[in-house]
Amino acid sequence: MNTSVIMRAKPVAKTALILVMSLTAVLLSPGVIAKPAPVHFDTLSAELQDTLSPMKKDWHRLNPHMQHRIVKRAQNADTEERARLKKQAKRWRSLSPEQHRKLRKARQRFAQLPPHKRKELRHHWKSISAEKRHSLMQYHRRLSPAEDKEVSNKVKEMINKDRQDFVDEVHRQRTQPSEP
Numbered sequence: 182m183n184t185s186v187i188m189r190a191k192p193v194a195k196t197a198l199i200l201v202m203s204l205t206a207v208l209l210s211p212g213v214i215a216k217p218a219p220v221h222f223d224t225l226s227a228e229l230q231d232t233l234s235p236m237k238k239d240w241h242r243l244n245p246h247m248q249h250r251i252v253k254r255a256q257n258a259d260t261e262e263r264a265r266l267k268k269q270a271k272r273w274r275s276l277s278p279e280q281h282r283k284l285r286k287a288r289q290r291f292a293q294l295p296p297h298k299r300k301e302l303r304h305h306w307k308s309i310s311a312e313k314r315h316s317l318m319q320y321h322r323r324l325s326p327a328e329d330k331e332v333s334n335k336v337k338e339m340i341n342k343d344r345q346d347f348v349d350e351v352h353r354q355r356t357q358p359s360e361p
Contacts, residue, residue: 220248229255232263235270277326 222230222240230237232255240248255266276284291299306314336344 217245217249219245232267235274
């Protein structure tokens with residue numbers, strides 16, 4: 182091979198490498214990667230504020246990316262979807278920090294599944310009846326700390342026979358859960 186071709190190629194390669202590195206440095210610099218500005222709750226339209234009202238108290242704690250995603254989803258939603266979003270937000274607020282942690286963990290496990298497995302699970306969930314889905318959710322629902330304390334207080338107030346019957350029933354349900 183002609184050495185003059187190789188000698189001429191080296192400066193071109195060096196120049197190309199320097200150009201690529203310079204562009205990479207510029208594009209990855211903090212000033213180029215734009216971080217969205219926080220969305221101030223009070224600047225949202227009245228309709229969006231109503232939809233997202235359950236989130237108002239903690240809105241400032243959400244990172245700006247999440248705020249923008251939530252606003253975009255709510256803006257693009259029809260009336261039925263907005264009602265569903267509001268209901269979900271209210272439900273989330275009613276959960277304990279422990280329940281939040283468990284849900285986040287479950288979402289992470291779901292996200293780590295292969296795409297075909299997630300698709301299969303979504304299809305299965307959508308294919309069962311609304312009644313069956315509700316039944317499954319009730320079956321797997323856990324008491325909040327407040328509900329647990331309320332039940333505990335009621336059990337303490339029971340006479341011994343009623344308390345023993347109640348405990349026996351709980352044990353029976355735990356060892357032989359009825360199919361939801």
